[in-house]
Amino acid sequence: MVNIRDLDPSASPLDYYGFELRRLRExxxxKQGQLGEIIYCTGSLIGQIETARKVPTRDFSERLDAALGADGHFSRLVGLVLRSQLPTWFQAYAEMEVRATHISSFQPQLVYGLLQTQEYARAVLQAGWGEKLDDAxxxxxxxxxxLQREGPPLVWVILDEAVLYRPFGSRGIMREQLQRLLDFRHRREVGIQVLPFSAGQHxxxxxxxxxxxxxxxxxxxxxxxYGSAHVTxxxxxxxxxxxxxDHLxxxxxxxxxxxxxxxxVREERYGNHAGPDEHAVA
Known part of the structure; x- marks a missing residue:
């Protein structure tokens, strides 16, 4: 039996989500186990989310909405919950990113977060010693x-050429990430340029x-x-x-x-013929 503790729904988005889950389930x-059977998870997981010990996923939230007839309630809440898991110093930027109509980004080290594959993001966050990796x-x-909503922002990203060569995760992860960048060629609202080594000083x-x-x-x-951000x-x-x-x-x-x-680079450096080291990490 999962221990139930009283939640203050105003304490955080995660606490509010847990409070609402318990309220609508009851x-x-x-029971927790019965709801778990309906949405294909354990009663223990339901209990952990109800007591704010576990962060829900979007898939979990969509299944909850269907099972409880919640009319998208949890699907709307989960966005707030997940953003609340970002580093405190980054949350204000994430809120502004949602409202922006145009985003221009220069990235000399990493692929911009909005363009990362899930496995590349995992490798980046793991390399940075991030806590609660799955939640991050x-x-x-x-x-x-x-980028999936109606009327997405116009996003323009300039990547230093070094980003293409700096491996995060396996060669397969890098190959998938570079393919993801290529796939954005078909999105009119996303532009990607590479600043080549030959550009020299910039x-x-x-x-x-x-x-x-x-x-x-x-x-x-x-x-x-390091560990903070400057917004102005x-x-x-x-x-x-x-x-x-503009100069970049x-x-x-x-x-x-x-x-x-x-x-x-995807073919020559990360192609299947490139060598035996399939699991090199940065």
Missing amino acids: DAKL VAARMERQRI PATVGAFNVLRFEGDPDVVYAES ANPETAGDCAHRY QAAALSVEDSAALIAR
Whole structure:
């Protein structure tokens, strides 16, 4: 029997989710094990989520809605829950990312989070010694839902060429990640350019940054440092970053030439013929 503890539904999105799950389950006169049988999970898992000891997934939430006739209640809640699992210093940015109409990103180390495959994201987060790895991966995948909604933001990403060569996870994971980048060629709202090694010096040697634009609000610049982030709407800073981004775009390969380079690296470095080391990690 799972221990039940009283939850304060106002304490966090996860506590509210657990409170609502227990309330609607009891309204339906179902025990935890009975509900688990209906949605193909254990009663223990139901109990862990009801007591905020386990983070629900989107699939779990959709099955809950169907089983309890909740009209999408848990599917809507789970987005808040997953975003609440992001690092505290990142949550404000994640909220702004949802509202942005345009996102411009320069990434010298990693593929931008919105474009990562699940396994690449797992390897990146694992390399960073992230806690609660499964929850962190789920939260990162949840961010990508903004690209699936009606009226997604326009996203432009410039990747340093080094990103293509820096392995996270196995060769197969990298091959899948580079293919994911190539698949975005078919999305008109996503553009990907590669800044080649041959570009030499460039105006963004300080590191990665994003510029977010909104409908009716000032532009925002986001940049990370160790264990924290810097977010500013200062017009001078935003203007300077936009100017630097223009120079990066001019120095980067075209979208078509970038895709050709990504495809070549995918084949030559991560193709099945590339060698025996299938499980190399960064």
